[in-house]
Amino acid sequence: MPATDTVVMVHPGALPASCYAGLAREVDLLVIDLEQIPSYRAMMLHDDSRGVSVAGLAEHVADRIVRISGPWLLAGWSLGGVIAYAATSLLPDHRLPLHLVALDSIAPVPENQRRASDFPPEVLVTWFAGYLAAKRGGRLTVDVPGGLSVEDALAVVLREAIRTGLVWPDVTVAGMRKLFEVYLTGLFRNVDLTAGYEAPPARVPMTLVRPAVGLLATPGALGWQRLAPALTVEHCPGDHYSMVGETDAIAGVFRSRLAGQLI
Amino acid sequence: MTDRRTAAEVQEWLVARIAGRLAVPPEQVDVDQYFDEFALDSTEALVLAGELENWLGLELETTALWYHPTIADLSAWIVSIQERAGARH
Numbered sequence: 001m002p003a004t005d006t007v008v009m010v011h012p013g014a015l016p017a018s019c020y021a022g023l024a025r026e027v028d029l030l031v032i033d034l035e036q037i038p039s040y041r042a043m044m045l046h047d048d049s050r051g052v053s054v055a056g057l058a059e060h061v062a063d064r065i066v067r068i069s070g071p072w073l074l075a076g077w078s079l080g081g082v083i084a085y086a087a088t089s090l091l092p093d094h095r096l097p098l099h100l101v102a103l104d105s106i107a108p109v110p111e112n113q114r115r116a117s118d119f120p121p122e123v124l125v126t127w128f129a130g131y132l133a134a135k136r137g138g139r140l141t142v143d144v145p146g147g148l149s150v151e152d153a154l155a156v157v158l159r160e161a162i163r164t165g166l167v168w169p170d171v172t173v174a175g176m177r178k179l180f181e182v183y184l185t186g187l188f189r190n191v192d193l194t195a196g197y198e199a200p201p202a203r204v205p206m207t208l209v210r211p212a213v214g215l216l217a218t219p220g221a222l223g224w225q226r227l228a229p230a231l232t233v234e235h236c237p238g239d240h241y242s243m244v245g246e247t248d249a250i251a252g253v254f255r256s257r258l259a260g261q262l263i
Numbered sequence: 264m265t266d267r268r269t270a271a272e273v274q275e276w277l278v279a280r281i282a283g284r285l286a287v288p289p290e291q292v293d294v295d296q297y298f299d300e301f302a303l304d305s306t307e308a309l310v311l312a313g314e315l316e317n318w319l320g321l322e323l324e325t326t327a328l329w330y331h332p333t334i335a336d337l338s339a340w341i342v343s344i345q346e347r348a349g350a351r352h
Contacts, residue, residue, distance in 0.1 A: 045326055135306050168284050171310055178313025179306060182325050 010076035022247035054197035058086035081105025099257035107223030125153035134241035202228035273338035
């Protein structure tokens with residue numbers, strides 16, 4: 001286990017853990033991939049969340065990080081930030097990280113409990129476009145007009161994905177729709193997972209990094225201000241998915257927090 | 264109610280689809296080869312499953328290609344679920 005200045009990143013799946021390769025070149029990074037936990041993996045595969053909870057996942061993370069010595073920082077992307085936050089409540093005082101950095105994680109507070117039906121197709125499909133691009137290792141800039149059906153909105157994304165070579169040229173909307181449905185199920189299953197978690201107040205200073213185009217457009221701190229009085233919000237380029245590849249910006253936040261500085 | 268497909272028809276559809284995407288002749292697609300050996304990642308497998316659903320007119324579990332990992336296996340399984348669905352009507 002590294003002795004000094006480690007950054008522990010809690011990864012919730014959706015993208016491969018290799019998405020942090022750039023960050024790993026900049027900081028001493030230990031990635032805890034939740035997909036390696038059999039019950040979590042089963043949940044991702046079968047959409048069966050029985051036996052999976054924020055508290056249980058946090059225990060897994062806490063078990064992995066309790067042996068770290070020296071100054072260290074805890075981070076998590078998306079749901080990973082919520083699990084990382086929950087893990088801090090399980091650690092003894094002398095084992096706490098210097099700081100917690102959440103990358104576009106939505107705070108587990110009641111007002112953030114949303115359903116897919118709360119969002120219009122253009123919003124859901126725009127999220128999906130970001131996911132598709134990150135999953136395929138590319139970029140996809142697509143303006144999905146409002147007022148379209150899901151089918152038509154997916155057709156807009158598909159045209160651009162084919163044009164940019166992200167998917168095979170003969171992929172149809174039917175194929176895209178299946179991918180979209182599985183994506184959406186996973187996304188809102190994670191939202192549901194946090195609904196059963198009652199978050200205690202923060203035990204460490206916290207930074208929320210918000211991308212230029214996050215999942216939620218609401219200003220501020222995505223609800224974290226209710227849990228973490230010592231909270232800073234930073235911004236980086238990209239969307240919810242591509243932000244993990246914004247190495248300079250994210251590594252800069254990590255380094256400054258490890259040095260005990262705010263940017 | 265959609266037309267039932269035979270295992271041979273499903274195999275032919277899958278072979279044509281995969282051959283097209285790999286840019287190889289259909290006869291080079293081994294129906295007993297694992298999908299992941301065709302370099303189909305999870306995204307591509309789901310896209311293929313969605314297109315297959317559309318062609319068959321029935322919904323497949325998202326894990327269908329996981330549990331039935333070859334063209335031959337998946338085709339046989341699809342025939343069996345068509346038969347079960349037909350028996351219920």
